[in-house]
Amino acid sequence: MILQQNGSRRFKAYTSKHLDELLRRAGLDDEERLKVRAVATVLPFRTNAYVVDELIDWSAAPDDPIYRLVFPQADMLPAADVARLADLLKAEAPNTEVQAEANRVRGQLNPHPAGQKELNVPRIGDEPVPGMQHKYPETVLVFPKQGQTCHAYCTYCFRWAQFVGDADLKFASDDVAGMVGYIRRHPEVTSVLITGGDAMIMGEPVVRRYLEPLLELEQLESIRIGTKSLAYWPQRFTGDPDADDTLRLFERVVAAGKNLAFMAHFTHPRELDPPQVSAAVERIIGTGATIRTQAPLIRSINDDPAVWSSMWRRQLRMGMIPYYLFVERDTGPQDYFAVPLARAYEIFRDAYASVSGLCRTVRGPSMSATPGKVCVDGVTEVAGERVFVLHFIQARDPSLVGRPFFAKYDPEAVWLTDLRPAFEERFPFEPPGALLPS
Template sequence: MTLVNDAAPAVRSTGRKFRAFTAKHLEELTARAGLTPDERLATRAVATVLPFRTNAYVIEELIDWDAAPDDPIYRLVFPQPDMLPADDVAHLSDLLRRGAPKAEIDAAAHAIRVRLNPHPAGQMELNIPSFGDGKIPGLQHKYDETVLYFPKQGQTCHAYCTYCFRWAQFIGEPDLKMAGDDALQLRDYVKAHPEVTSVLFTGGDAMIMGEPVLRRYIEPLLELEQLESIRIGTKALAYWPQKFVTDPDADDMLRLFERVVEAGKNLAFQAHFSHPRELEPLVVTEAVRRIRDTGAVIRTQAPLIRTINDDAKTWETMWRAQTRMGMVPYYMFVERDTGPQDYFAVPLARAVDIFRDAYKNVAGVSRTVRGPSMSATPGKVCVDGVVEVAGQKVFALHFIQCRDAELVNRPFFAQYDPEAVWLDDLKPAFADRFPFER
C-alpha cells in the first residue's frame, strides 16, 4: 500500500454492504493469521472478557495478513493472549476447552472485568450531574463548557479497538453502560446551563447511527444560541468510510451536517486514526472531502499504543497525511488506566520523546496537535517534557482542561520516573502535593 497523497484521485467507491465479524468468527480468523490451536483458544479466552468486533472492510482492506499476527492493524482489532494475566487466560481457556456452562464462563469473565477499572476518571461517580428529578442517563458534565452525551443507539462501533478505554460499553453488562435516549432532556439540560457551549456525542460511535436517529438528537440543539459547537467522536472514517460515501443515507447525513453549519454552529469531527494505513484507501479521501465540503472541521486524535503506533515515524507520517487531506491534527493521548493498560501503555518519558521527534519534523500547520495528554480524573494533563530544574530531573506538565478551571495552562512539575505510565504513578516535585490535590 502507498500513502495517500495530493495527486490521488478522489473517487466514489462502489463499496460493499457492511458485514460485522464477532467472537463467533475468531477461530476462523485467527487461523488465517497463522495462530496455533492453543493460541487461538487463548485469543477466544480474552474475548470472553474484552469485546471483539470488526468488519469486512477492516479485514480485507486494512490488515496485512502476510504480516499477521504482528501486523499493527491486526493487533489494533484482534485480542492478544497476553492482554490479560496469564493465570486468568489459562483459567478461561480451560473453561472453554471443557465446554463449561455459559453462566460459569460469564461469572469468571465478570470477576476479571471488575479488576480492570472499567470506568476510569470517575466517569460514573463524578461526571454525571443531577437535573430535575434525578440523574440524566447518558450525560456527563466534567468541564464547565462541555457536555458529553452517549446516545443509546450509538453504543457500538463498526469495529472495536483492542485498547479502547470505553470497552465496558460493549460487554453486555448494563450496570457498566452509559446511555441515554431523551434528546429533549439533553437540550433542556444544556439550556439550563449557559456555561455550556459545546456538546460532544460519543459512545460507542455516534456514526453507527442512521441519519434519522442522529438528526433527532442534533436538531433540538440547533435552536440554542449559547451553543458554539457540536462534536462527534468517531472512528468511522478509519473503519467504515463508506458511511459518508456509499451507504444508503450518506447524502442525507451530509445534508444534516450542512444544517448544523448553516445554523451557525461549528461541527467538529473528532476523527480517530491510529495508524497511517487507515488513511490509505481512496474511499477515505472521498469521505473526508465530502465531510469537509459540508463546512465541518475534521480534527484527528488517537492514543499512543505499544506494538501499534509507538514510534515517531508513524505519527509523523500520519500527521502529514492528515494535513494534506485537510484534517487538523489534534491530540496524541496516553493510553488510559483501564482494561489492558499494562499491555498497551508506553512510559511517559518515552511518549514525550516520540511526540517530540514526530512534532519537530512536521510543518507548522500540523503543529496544532497536542500531547502526550492524559485524560485523568482531575482533567486533561499534557506532559510537556523532561527538564532539569534546581538540579533535579522532572516532568513539566500543564492542564489542557481541568475540573478546576483556574488550573488550566498553569505549569506544574512531577518527579522524573522512567517507568511511570499514568498520572497516578507520579509524585509532585518542589511541593508536598500537586495543585489539583489542594
C-alpha cells in the same frame, strides 16, 4: 457474503462467533487460538469486512499493526486469568460459569476510568440525567443509546466496558428532551460532544433526532461528533444508503451557525490509504464541517515518531487538523499497551519536530485523568532535580488550566497516579492535606 449496494460493499460485521475462523488466517495454532478466545470472553471483539479485507496485512499477522489494533492478544490479560478461562472453554463449561469468571476479571480492570460513570453525571435538581457527562464547565458529552457500538472495536479502547453486554457498566440514554433541558439550565455550556461507542454507527434519522434540537440552543457554539468511522467504515459517507442525507444534515448544522467538528480517530497511517477515505473526507469537509484527528499512543501499534509524523502530514494534505496524541488510559489492558510517559514525550517531541507548523496544532502527550487533561510538556532539571513539566489543557477546576506544575521524574510511570509531586507536598489539583503516599 458481501453484497454490492450503490457500487460499494454492504456492511458486514464479524463478532466473537467468527473469531476462531479469522484467527486461523493469522496462522495461530489451536492453543494460541484458545487463549485469544479466552481473552475475548473478557474484552469485546468486533470487526468488519472492510477492516479485514482492506486494512489488515494478513501476510504479516499476527504482528501486523492493524491486526493488533482490532484482534485480542493472548497476553493482554494476566496469564493466570487467561489460563482459567481457557480451561473453562476447553472443558465446554456452561456459559454462566464462563461469564462469571470473565466478570471477575473485568472487575479488576478499572472499567470506568476518570470517574466517567460516577463523578461526571449531570443532575437536574436531585435527579441524574442519564447518558451524559459534564466534566468541564463549557463541554457536555452525550452518549446516545443507539450509538453504543462501533463499526469495529479497538483492542485498547478505554470505553470497552460499554460493549461487553453488562448493563451495570453502560451509560447511555435516548432522552433528548432531558439533554436539551439540562443544557438550557447551564448557560456556561457552549459545546456538545456526541460520542459513544461511535456516533456514526447511527443512521441519519437517529443522528438528526439528537442534532436538530441542539440547533435551537443559541448558547451552543460548537457540536462535535466523535467517531472512528472514517478509518473503519468510510462508506458511511460515500456509499451507504443514507450517506447523502447525513451530509445534508451536516450542512444544516453549519448553516445554523454552529461549528461542526468531526473528531476523527486514526491510529495508524494505513487507515488513511484506501481511496474511500479520501472521498469521505472530501465530502465531509465540503459540508463546511472541520475534521480534527486524534488517537492514543499504543505500544506495538504506533509507538514510533515516524508513524505519527507520517499520519499528521497526510492528514494535513487531506484537509484534516491534527489535534491530540493521547496516553493510553488506566483501564482494560493498560499494562499491555501503555508507553511510559518519558518515552511518550520523546516520541511526541521527535514527531512534532519533524513536521511543519501547520501540523503543530496537535497537542500531547495528554492524559485524560480524573482532574482533567494533563499534558506532558517535557523532562528537565530544576534545582538539581530531574522532573516532568506538566500542565492542564482542560481541568475540572478551570483556574488550573495552563499553569505548569512539576512531578518527580520516573522512567517507569505510565499515568498521572504513578507520579509524585516535585518541590511541593501535593499536586495543585489535590485538596489541602491530601498527601500522596511516599
